[in-house]
Amino acid sequence: MIRKVLTEFSYVPAKLDRGYVNKTLYINVSDYKISEKPVTEMVKEKFIGGRGFGLWYLWNAVTPETKWDDSENEIIVSPGPVGGITQYPGAGKSLVVSLSPTTGTVVDSNVGGHFGPLLKFSGWDALEVQGKSEQDVVIFIDGNAGLVRIESLPELANDSHLLVEQLTDYYACNEEDKRSISIISAGSAADHTLIGMLNFSFYDSRRKAIRLKQAGRGGIGSVLRNKHIKAIVVKFAGVKGNLNNPADFNKIAKTGIKLHKEIKNGDDKQCQMRVRGTTYLVKIMNDYDLLPTYNFKYGSHSDGEKITAPHWVERFDLGKADGCWYGCTLSCCKVVGDFVLKTGPYQGQRVIMDAPEYETIAGVGSNCGIFDIDYIMECNFYCDTYGVDTISFGTLTAFLMECYENGILDQEKTGGLELKFGNGVAVLELLHQMSRGEGFGKIAGLGIRKCKEYFVKEYHADIDFLNDIGMEAKGMEYAEYVSKESLVQQGGFGLANKGPQHDEAWLIFMDMVNNQLPTFEDKAEALHYFPMFRTWLGLVGLCKLPWNDIVPEDNNRTAEPNKIPEHVQNYVDLFNAMTGRNIDIDEMLRQSERVYNFQRVFNLKMGFGTREHDSIPYRSVGPVTVEEYQSRQDRYDNQLVELLAYNPEGKSTADKLQVLRNYREGQYQKLIDAVYQRRGWTEQGIPKIETLQALGIDLPEVIAVVKKHLA
Amino acid sequence: MIKVNGRQFPWEENLTIKKLLEKKNYTFPNLVVKINEKVIDPENFEVAVIADGDDVKVIHLITGG
Numbered sequence: 001m002i003r004k005v006l007t008e009f010s011y012v013p014a015k016l017d018r019g020y021v022n023k024t025l026y027i028n029v030s031d032y033k034i035s036e037k038p039v040t041e042m043v044k045e046k047f048i049g050g051r052g053f054g055l056w057y058l059w060n061a062v063t064p065e066t067k068w069d070d071s072e073n074e075i076i077v078s079p080g081p082v083g084g085i086t087q088y089p090g091a092g093k094s095l096v097v098s099l100s101p102t103t104g105t106v107v108d109s110n111v112g113g114h115f116g117p118l119l120k121f122s123g124w125d126a127l128e129v130q131g132k133s134e135q136d137v138v139i140f141i142d143g144n145a146g147l148v149r150i151e152s153l154p155e156l157a158n159d160s161h162l163l164v165e166q167l168t169d170y171y172a173c174n175e176e177d178k179r180s181i182s183i184i185s186a187g188s189a190a191d192h193t194l195i196g197m198l199n200f201s202f203y204d205s206r207r208k209a210i211r212l213k214q215a216g217r218g219g220i221g222s223v224l225r226n227k228h229i230k231a232i233v234v235k236f237a238g239v240k241g242n243l244n245n246p247a248d249f250n251k252i253a254k255t256g257i258k259l260h261k262e263i264k265n266g267d268d269k270q271c272q273m274r275v276r277g278t279t280y281l282v283k284i285m286n287d288y289d290l291l292p293t294y295n296f297k298y299g300s301h302s303d304g305e306k307i308t309a310p311h312w313v314e315r316f317d318l319g320k321a322d323g324c325w326y327g328c329t330l331s332c333c334k335v336v337g338d339f340v341l342k343t344g345p346y347q348g349q350r351v352i353m354d355a356p357e358y359e360t361i362a363g364v365g366s367n368c369g370i371f372d373i374d375y376i377m378e379c380n381f382y383c384d385t386y387g388v389d390t391i392s393f394g395t396l397t398a399f400l401m402e403c404y405e406n407g408i409l410d411q412e413k414t415g416g417l418e419l420k421f422g423n424g425v426a427v428l429e430l431l432h433q434m435s436r437g438e439g440f441g442k443i444a445g446l447g448i449r450k451c452k453e454y455f456v457k458e459y460h461a462d463i464d465f466l467n468d469i470g471m472e473a474k475g476m477e478y479a480e481y482v483s484k485e486s487l488v489q490q491g492g493f494g495l496a497n498k499g500p501q502h503d504e505a506w507l508i509f510m511d512m513v514n515n516q517l518p519t520f521e522d523k524a525e526a527l528h529y530f531p532m533f534r535t536w537l538g539l540v541g542l543c544k545l546p547w548n549d550i551v552p553e554d555n556n557r558t559a560e561p562n563k564i565p566e567h568v569q570n571y572v573d574l575f576n577a578m579t580g581r582n583i584d585i586d587e588m589l590r591q592s593e594r595v596y597n598f599q600r601v602f603n604l605k606m607g608f609g610t611r612e613h614d615s616i617p618y619r620s621v622g623p624v625t626v627e628e629y630q631s632r633q634d635r636y637d638n639q640l641v642e643l644l645a646y647n648p649e650g651k652s653t654a655d656k657l658q659v660l661r662n663y664r665e666g667q668y669q670k671l672i673d674a675v676y677q678r679r680g681w682t683e684q685g686i687p688k689i690e691t692l693q694a695l696g697i698d699l700p701e702v703i704a705v706v707k708k709h710l711a
Numbered sequence: 712m713i714k715v716n717g718r719q720f721p722w723e724e725n726l727t728i729k730k731l732l733e734k735k736n737y738t739f740p741n742l743v744v745k746i747n748e749k750v751i752d753p754e755n756f757e758v759a760v761i762a763d764g765d766d767v768k769v770i771h772l773i774t775g776g
Contacts, residue, residue, distance in 0.1 A: 269753070270740050280740075281774065287738045509739070509771035515716040516770070530773070548741075548773050555772075556743040556750050562773055 001170055004152040006137065009034035013123035013146045016245045019081030019578040020044060024057070025124040025148065027139060029227055030071050030131030032150050039125050046697060048539040050080030051108045052595040053126045054097025055602060058106060059701075061130060064605055068101040068219070069226045071132040077184070077232075078126035079116025082578050083541020085327070086241045087256030088570075089263065090543030092117055092325020094200060100218040100498075101194035101226075102392070102447040103475035105606040106599065107218030107498045110538055112324035112333065113200035113211075114182040118143065118236040121243050133228040140171065143236035156230055158188040159385040159435075161351065163231060164201040164210050171235055178203040178210075180237040185230065186221035187387030192437030193445025195392040195477075196221025199384060206320040207335065209352045213324050216389035217501050218476060219447075225387070239326065247580030255573050256327070263329045263550050271549050275318065276309040277334040278358040278545075283308040285362065289632075290482045290508060292367040294421050295398035296471050296619050297628050299482040303371035307361055311373050315339075316355060330546050339377055343428045345435075346385075356380040356390075362480035363394020368401060369421030379428060386435040391501075392447060395477035397427055399448050399470050408461045415439040448472040468618045474499040474608065483620050485635075486512040487664075488523045491671045494616040495527060497599045503544065504531040510562055524674035533568070535592040540575060547571075594697040597679075597687045604686065605705045611685045614672060622664045626653045629660075636660055686710060714766045722763045728756040731767065743770040 014021050022039045039053075047056045054076035061074045076097045085091045094116030100107035119127055122143020129139070138156070140149045153170075157163045164183045172178040183201040190196025198215040215221075246252055267274050282304065285291035289299035317337030324333045334355040341349050356364075356376050364379040365371060383390045397419075403409045404419040411418060415433075417426045417440055433441025443454060448470045455461040471478040476499025483489040489512075492505035507526050510516045517523045537544055552566045559565075572588055575581070583591070603609025623629040629636055630653055640646040640656060644663055648656050676683060680691030686709045692698040713722045715735065728744055728751055731737075744751045744759075745768040751759045761767060 272740075284739050284774065287736055506773055509773060513716065513737075514768075514770050515718060518717075551741055551772060556752070561743045561770060564772070 001153055001155050001166070006150045006152055007032035007034065009148040011036060011123065011146045011148070013143055016120065016243060018247050018580050019244050020049070021120065021123050021125050023124060024053070024126040024128055025141070026128045026130070027148070027150070028131040029129065029133040029137055029139075029150065029229060034148050034150070046594055048081065048591055048595065049125065050078050050083070050093070050095035050541050051097060051110075051535070051538040053078040054095055054108060055106065055595065055599055057126065057128050058097050058099070059602055059605070061128075062099060064607060066099060068099040068104065068223060072130065073099045073223060074128055074130045075220060075223055075227070076126055076128050077116065077119065079120050080539055080541025081244075082574050084117035084120050084244055085246070085252060085578070086239075086325075087253045087327060088574060089256070089259055089323070089328040089330045090325075090546040091327065091541060093538070093541050093543050094119075094215070095538050095541070096198060096215045096220055098218070098220045098223045099606070100220070100476070101222045102219045102449065103499050103608075105474070105608040106602045107220065107476075108538065109198070109215040109217040109220055110503065111198065111200045111213050111215035112543065113213040114202040114325060115184055115200045115234055116541060117239070117325060118180070118182050118234045121239065122234055122236045127232070129227070129229065129232070131227065136228050136230045138167070138230050139232040141232075141234045143234065144238070153230070158191070160185045160187045160199040160212060160387060161385040164199070164212065167231055167233055168201070168203060168210055171233055177237060179205055181233065181235050184224070184232040185387070186224045187385050187435070189386035189388045189431070189434040189445070190221035190225040192442055193388065193434050194219045194222050194447050194450070195389050195396065195445060196223070196225060196387050197383070197389040198224060199387065202324065204335075207317070207337070207352065211324070211333070211335070211354055212384055213333065213354070214384065214389070216391055218498060219389070221387040221389070244578060246578045248577040251577035252574060255570050255577070259546060259550075259570065260329050262552055266550055266553060267330070270551065273330050273332045273545065273549050274322070276313055277322075277332040277355065279309040279312040279334075279355075279361065281358040282361055285481065288513065289485070292362055292398070292480050292482050294369050295367060295402040295469060296478070296482055297625070298631060299484075301366060301371065304366060306371040307365050307373055307376065312355060315373070315377075328543075330550060332545055332549075336377060339381065341381065342374075342378060344382055344432050351381060353377065353381045354384070359480050360390040360394065363391050364397065364427065367394050367398040367480060368427055370424045370427070372424060375424035375428070379424070379431065382428065382431050382435070386431065388431065388434060391479055392477040393431065394480065395471050396444060396448050396451070397430065400444060400451070402469050403455065403461070403466075406465070408455055408459060408466075413440070413459065447475065448477055449475040468624045471617055471619055472500070473616045474613055476500055478620065481506070481508060483508065484622055487667055487671055488517055488526055490616060490621055490668055491523070491527050491675060493620060494614050494668070495672070495675055496531070497596065497603065500616070500620075504534055516562075520670055520674040523671055524678035527675045528678045529563075529589070532589045532592040532596060533563075535596050536571070536588055539591060539595060540571075542571070590695060594695045597692060597695060598697050598702065600681075600687055601692075601702050601705050604709055609685065610709070611672065611683070614685060616668070618661065618665070621668055622660055623657060626657065629653050629657050682710070684709070713761055713764065716767075716769060722761065726761045728759045728761065731761060732756065732769070735769070737769055737771070739771045739774065741772040741774070743772065744768065745770075
């Protein structure tokens with residue numbers, strides 16, 4: 001392959017000490033400057049690692065005026081101090097932070113695979129990439145040789161499934177060495193859309209295939225391609241179980257063994273993650289009226305069964321290890337071993353692919369009114385190889401379909417695409433257009449928020465209706481759960497720092513089904529604890545799934561089973577055993593609170609982060625249309641009687657819709673008040689100075705931003 | 712009548728936890744069930760009988776994502 005080395009940087013790969021290397025790697029692709037930076041004790045103390053490191057380095061890189069496509073914007077990848085251990089399941093997460101093309105502010109996205117751990121073992125707690133190259137480049141980090149290069153490899157393919165194969169073959173010395181390589185890449189659609197995603201590769205030696213995991217949210221793939229970075233490759237041979245050099249290895253091993261036993265004994269009786277992966281959620285969500293269908297109008301569908309776990313399991317290549325990092329016995333990342341593509345540039349080719357997760361199935365499937373697993377797999381494959389976030393693509397396409405069915409769009413405007421609900425052929429063509437940067441695909445690739453503006457300006461669409469049905473908040477498309485009957489989940493989505501992603505809080509069952517959060521105080525407490533707890537996983541480099549997709553047998557006898565107390569204690573033990581520190585659960589939550597509040601202030605710095613930015617579309621709160629109301633008329637009529645003492649008899653659906661809407665919108669505002677109060681924020685959602693002081697995140701530059709907004 | 716998660720629900724003779732879960736279509740696998748605050752283990756769902764007036768909790772653990 002033709003290669004030109006543009007610059008080269010040598011370093012001495014440092015060994016880890018208690019989870020940290022104490023160095024980060026800085027690369028600027030504008031001037032090809034490469035350097036190392038020390039990690040200070042202050043940064044470790046206040047930001048821990050992972051998402052925390054990413055936020056801190058980005059904060060220092062950008063100004064309030066910086067836009068996502070400015071060269072000052074960065075992509076930061078950090079695995080966290082616990083990340084990379086092989087004794088505890090789910091320890092291979094990397095956290096990626098950047099300014100988002102769709103939200104305009106800071107976004108974080110977590111992803112499995114080998115990149116984060118291999119980066120760490122190569123001698124770096126984080127990778128900070130800034131600048132914008134004039135030509136496509138590959139960043140290559142050789143952790144054994146102590147070498148970083150920026151290279152030009154002009155013959156590389158654009159799409160990830162080909163690109164990672166070329167690069168793995170190119171950089172690996174032999175078949176065995178392929179395990180040493182992990183690659184970050186995007187794809188051709190990330191060149192032309194704002195919903196670009198990052199693939200993180202790892203080599204599956206059992207199947208002799210390269211697998212891809214995704215940092216999907218926030219359009220960071222578009223940032224990568226805007227910087228003209230084709231790929232970031234890390235190579236490190238010699239992974240062993242003790243490379244983190246923890247303070248107490250035996251404690252980590254013991255904690256891991258306990259969870260492995262739980263999984264072995266409990267998974268078959270619980271979620272069956274080892275067989276079904278996250279596909280098990282499809283039936284659950286359909287049963288509880290939470291599976292989005294037809295752009296979140298409804299929560300279930302009579303054809304929902306067609307896309308449930310048994311149909312996926314039939315297509316899975318089971319019986320081989322399915323963890324995305326060594327030692328993960330929960331092994332949720334499933335593989336479809338032999339799939340023949342039916343459309344697009346790779347039509348007719350046989351591929352091995354990572355199977356769709358729940359979010360993809362619900363997003364590109366049920367939410368678009370399509371209940372066909374072959375279509376979903378095709379869509380999943382192309383989203384991945386083109387570098388498109390399946391969640392944003394699914395939610396966006398469902399929105400476009402509702403626009404189409406309401407006459408806002410037609411075939412003339414879409415260039416012939418008949419974007420009716422259920423039309424998988426049109427969806428795939430839309431996706432192919434995104435990869436080519438052509439036609440309506442290019443408009444759609446702007447994401448929902450910018451599409452709304454475009455449709456109002458160009459097609460004179462009704463902005464109020466678009467705002468009601470466009471399932472985005474802060475500019476990010478919603479994750480795939482219907483939140484109408486859970487006020488707390490409405491807050492979980494609306495109040496999330498980066499936008500409506502469920503990795504802060506998934507509280508629908510606690511609220512809607514269990515009825516455990518009757519008062520606003522209860523709701524606010526849940527919307528404090530769970531986002532803080534879950535943030536912590538992203539600081540240290542752990543996956544959320546082993547927290548609650550497997551539970552100890554005696555969890556039902558604990559005081560707060562929803563928190564899975566034993567697993568929370570495991571995390572405290574892991575952190576202490578790794579770092580030699582002695583935190584308790586309260587300090588663990590404070591660690592998160594510091595970073596969480598810092599991220600809120602970061603939003604303020606970028607011109608976001610106040611109350612109006614926590615507003616949500618009414619479709620996520622209640623029924624927008626008459627047909628939606630009438631589909632669950634008994635439920636809504638009963639609520640009018642029970643909650644408002646309003647007699648629905650003889651009233652038109654339009655009247656009832658409005659009464660219900662006034663009530664629900666009022667409830668959401670009360671929820672925001674309660675949550676802000678619990679979090680120590682003002683009525684406008686600004687962290688109070690005393691809150692920041694109490695948490696120890698009252699850095700002068702943080703206080704300066706807050707003071708400006710309090711003035 | 713019985714209470715299920717604080718809400719009224721009709722009682723019937725020989726109503727077991729298993730039958731109640733079927734009636735409510737509670738298909739989620741990770742449930743914590745209590746009758747009058749007494750924990751019922753999953754292996755007893757089929758035999759644990761609910762009496763009229765009982766307070767039943769069917770706590771669904773958190774899922775999603």
